[in-house]
Amino acid sequence: MSTRPSNAARSHQAVRLLDVQPTDRVVELGCGPGVAVAALAARATQGLVVGVDHSAVMIGQARRRNHAAVRADRVRLLRTPVEQLSLDEGVFDAALAINTVGMWPDPPVRLRHVARLLRPGGRIALIGQPRRPGADAADSESVGRTLADLLSEVGIEHVRTEMLALDPPAAWVLGRTPRDLAEGD
Ligand SMILES: C[S@@+](CC[C@H](N)C(=O)[O-])C[C@H]1O[C@@H](n2cnc3c(N)ncnc32)[C@H](O)[C@@H]1O
Numbered sequence: 001m002s003t004r005p006s007n008a009a010r011s012h013q014a015v016r017l018l019d020v021q022p023t024d025r026v027v028e029l030g031c032g033p034g035v036a037v038a039a040l041a042a043r044a045t046q047g048l049v050v051g052v053d054h055s056a057v058m059i060g061q062a063r064r065r066n067h068a069a070v071r072a073d074r075v076r077l078l079r080t081p082v083e084q085l086s087l088d089e090g091v092f093d094a095a096l097a098i099n100t101v102g103m104w105p106d107p108p109v110r111l112r113h114v115a116r117l118l119r120p121g122g123r124i125a126l127i128g129q130p131r132r133p134g135a136d137a138a139d140s141e142s143v144g145r146t147l148a149d150l151l152s153e154v155g156i157e158h159v160r161t162e163m164l165a166l167d168p169p170a171a172w173v174l175g176r177t178p179r180d181l182a183e184g185d
Contacts, residue, residue, distance in 0.1 A: 006129075006166055011036035013164045014098055014127045015043070017172055022046045024093040027117060029082050029110075030100025034062025037077070040096070041069045048074060050089055054081040082110045087117060094123040101126055101147065111154045120179045124156055129170035137169050144171030151175040 015036050020026060020043040031037050031051030040049045049069070053059050059079040069075035076089070082104050095114050104110050115124060128143035144161045151159045156175035164170040 007032075008035050010127065010129055010164060010166055010170050011098060012039050013166075013170070014096065014125065014172055015039040017162065017164075017174070018094055018096060018123060018125050020044050020047075020094065025089070025091070026050070026094045026096065027052065027087065027089075027092050027114070029085075029095065029097040029114065030103065031062055031077070032058050032098075032100075034058075034065040034077070036096060036098055037062055037075060038066050038069070041066060041075050044074070047093075048076070048089060050087065050092075051075065051077045052080055052082065052085060053077075054079065082114075085110075085113060091119045092117050092122060093119060094125070096125050096127075098127040099129055099131070101150065102128070107150055108154050111150060111156075115154060115156060115177050118177045120177055122177045123174060124151065124177065125172060125174045126151065127164075127170055127172050129164075129166060130168050135168045137163075140169040140171050144173055147171060147173040148175075 022045045024044045024047040026040050027050045029052050031053050037051040059077050062077050066075045101107050126147040130139040148159050157178050159175040162172045
């Protein structure tokens with residue numbers, strides 16, 4: 001998966017737009033082979049990046065790709081499904097999920113849980129790039145609307161969408177957690 005140049009470009013552009021600061025603590029859901037984890041760790045040099053994926057194969061690849069940062073405890077990689085996510089890492093500044101939300105059971109429930117891991121005003125970015133052969137910009141716009149609606153549905157504020165210049169375009173949707181995110185699923 002990671003060897004596809006389009007996937008790597010998508011990850012790098014998604015991370016660049018997230019505007020990660022050196023001390024940021026970031027969690028990536030469905031991190032796959034760890035390409036975005038590496039890009040996040042290159043920016044959060046004094047922070048922490050936690051990558052989560054339910055696939056042992058993906059976590060193994062992510063671990064190999066990020067071995068130095070893992071050894072330095074700047075990157076932690078957890079094999080767990082998002083539906084069983086339980087992190088002891090404290091509060092995060094940002095969360096990222098690239099081409100994975102559509103694979104989760106009950107995404108609104110999962111996203112509410114993710115939002116509660118973030119500090120008030122924390123950033124949450126969802127990226128979606130249609131993968132079906134022949135997909136075009138209209139499909140990407142549709143994916144973007146779906147992701148933006150999902151964030152709004154779970155109480156994320158200031159939601160905005162940008163289109164990444166890929167073929168087909170990838171929708172990059174960012175929002176911020178409110179000060180008083182409601183408890184409960
Ligand atoms: C299409 S891949 C994208 C990987 C990576 N984000 C990227 O853009 O290269 C989707 C990833 O989400 C993971 N995934 C799917 N459902 C999941 C779940 N319920 N919990 C955790 N990870 C999941 C898969 O194992 C896979 O690594």
